[in-house]
Amino acid sequence: MTGAVVPSVHVATTFAQDGVGNLRSGYEYARSANPTRDALQECLAALEGGRAAYAFASGLAAEDTLLRTVLAPGDHVVIPDDAYGGTFRLFSTVLARWGVDHTPADTSDVGAVAAAMTDRTRLVWCETPSNPLLGVSDVAALAAAAHERGALLVVDNTFATPYLQQPLALGADVVVHSTTKYCGGHSDVVGGALVVDDAVRADGEPLAELLTIHQNAMGAVAGPMDAWLVLRGLKTLAVRMERHCTSAEAVAAHLQAHPAVREVLYPGLPGHPGADVAARQMRRPGGMVSVRLADEAAALALCARTRVFTLAESLGGVESLVEHPARMTHASAAGSPLEVPADLVRLSVGLEDLEDLLADLDQALDGAAAA
Template sequence: MSDERRTESTAHQNFETIAIHAGNTADPLTGAVVPPIYQVSTYKQDGVGGLRGGYEYSRSANPTRSALEENLAALEGGRRGLAFASGLAAEDCLLRALLAPGDHVVIPNDAYGGTFRLFAKVAGRWGVEFSVADTSDVEAVRAAATERTKLVWVETPSNPLLGITDIAAVAGVARSIGARLVVDNTFASPYLQQPLALGADVVVHSTTKYMGGHSDVVGGALVTADEALGEELAFHQNAMGAVAGPFDAWLVLRGVKTLAVRMDRHSENASRVAEMLSAHPRVSSVLYPGLESHPGHDVAVKQMKSFGGMVSFRVADGEAAAVEVCDRAKLFTLGESLGGVESLIEHPGRMTHASVAGSLLEVPSDLVRLSVGIESADDLLADLRAALA
C-alpha cells in the first residue's frame, strides 16, 4: 500500500484497530485473513525486469516482511517502517547509513549495554565519536553536543534505570544544532508512546520485546517520520542484508495484534509490583516512572499513555543480596531479555549490562531488573515477597 493510502486508511482509526488491520490484508488467492509466510528466496519474473509487485529477491523485499513494515509505520505514525534481524542490526544500519568518520553522537548515560558496545567497540573503530549525557537534563544534552554532532540518541524509559527523557524538549535541542533525534521506544512500545509525534526523526525497536511479546522471535525495526530518510535507510538495509526473515516477520506481526491489551496488563501489574517494593524493608529504592517519587514522573505523565511493564529496584543489603533475590525467585524466570507474557528477573550488572562495567554507564551492583508479565499480579507479588524474605 502506498504511503498516501496508508495514511488515509489509518488517520482516523484508534491504535487497537491499526495494530490488527494495518498490513494485514486478506490473501487475494484464498481469502486467508492472516498474511501467508512467504518462505521464499526468489521470485519468477514476467520477462526480464518484469517484477510482480516489485519482488525479485527476499533480501530486497518479501511480502511477509512488507506487511510487517507497513504495520510498524502505521503503529508509530511514520512514513516508512523497516524490519531487521535484531534490534542491534537495526541500530547498526542506522549508524552506517547516517554517520561518517569524524561524526559525533550524544548517547544516554544509562543506555542499553548492547547499544553502548556498538558505539564503543564497533562504530568507534571507523571513526564515529560519542559523548555521554544525562538525557533527562536538556541542558546536559546541549552541553554534550559539538559542531560535529549528527545524532542525539535517547532511550525513554531507559534500560535498566528507567530514566525518562522529555522527547519534545530534546527534539528542540537536536533541531537547534542540526542533528537528528533517534528514540529507542522498545520499553514503551508505540501503544504507550509516540516519539515521532513529539519531534523524533527515527524510532528504534527491538521487536524481540513487547512487539513480538511471546519470547519466541528476535527482531528489530526502524520507523522514520520522513519518506526520503526512510528510502535512504531502506537502501542500506538491502545493501547490508540483516533483514527480518519471513517467519520472524510473521511472528512479530502476530504479536502486535495483542500489543494494546498486553501493555495494559503489563502496566497494571508493574504498578502493583512497584508499589509493593516501595514499601518493602529490604528494598532501598524503586525505579518506575509510574511512582510519583520518580524524578521523571511528570514528564512520563505528559508523553506516555501508561508506564509500562519494566521495574528496577535496588536491594538494601548489596550485590550478594541482589543476586540471591534473583536466584530465589520462582515465578519470575531468571533470564535476559524482556517484554514477553511471562515475568523475568535479572541482575543487570552481571547479565545484560556486563558490557558497560568500568565505563560511565556502569549500573549499580545491587540493582535487580524485572520484566513484569501478564500473570496474576497476586501470584507475582507473592513470588517477590518470598524471594526478598
C-alpha cells in the same frame, strides 16, 4: 485473494519474472523485499505514525544500519549515560574503530545534552524509559535541542512500545525497536525495526529513501517467519500492555513498602523524577520495574530465589523475568561511565496472576534477608 484473516508466511527466496526486468509480482529477491516483511513494516509504520518502517534481524542490526546510514568517520553522537549495554557496545567497540565519537549524557537533562554536543554532533540518542534505570527523557525538548544544532533525534521506544508512546509525533526523527521484546511479546522471535517520517540527513538526503537502499545493501533483514511472529504479537500489543502496566504499577507500589528494598525505579511512582514527563508523553508507565537493594549480594540472592519470575535476559514477554543487569545484559558497560549499580535488579512484569507475582517477590526478598 484467499480471504485469509492472517498474513501468509512467504518463504520464497526468489520470484518469477515475466521478462528481464519485468517483475510479475513486484518482488525479485527476498533480501530486497518479501511480502511478509512488507506487511510487518506497513503495520509498524502505521502504529508509530511514520512514513516508512524497516524490519531487521535484531534490534542491534537495526541500530547498526541506521548509524551507518546517518554517520561518517569523524562524526559525534550523544548517547544516554544509562543506555542499553548492547547499544553502548556498538558505539564503543564497533563505531569507535570507524572513527565515530560518542559522549554519554543524562538525557533527562536537556541542558546536559546540549552541553555534550559539538559542531560534529549528528545524532542525539535517547531511550525513554531507559534500560535498566527507567529514566524518562522529554522527547519534545530533546528534539528541539538536537534540531537547533542540526542533529537528528533517535528514540529507542522498546520499553514504551508504540501503544504507550509515539516519539515521531513528539518531534523525534527516528524510532528504534527491539521487536524481540514487547512487539513480539512471546519470547520466541529476535528482531528489530526502524521507523521514520520525513527526516533528512545533514546533507539533505531523505532518510526513508536511504534506509530502503541500505537495508538491502547491508542485508540484515528480518526473515519471513520472524516477521510473521512479530505481526502476530502486534495483534495483542494493546491488551498485553494494559495488563503489563496494571501489574507493574502494583508490583512497584508493593516493593516500595518492603523493608529489604532501598529504592524502586518506576516512572509511575509519584516520587520518580520523570513522573510528570512520563504522564505527559506516555499513555501509561510501562511494564518494567527496577529495584535497588542493600548491596550486590542481596541483589544476587533475589535473582536466585524467585520462582514465578524466571532468571533470564531479555524482557517484554508474557512471562515475568528477573535479571541482574550489571552481570548480565549490561556487563559490557562495566568500568565505563555507563556502569550499572551492582545492587540493581530489573524486573519484566509479565501476565501471570498478580497475587502470585507479589507472593513470589516477598518470599524471595524475605528468604534473601534471612540467609
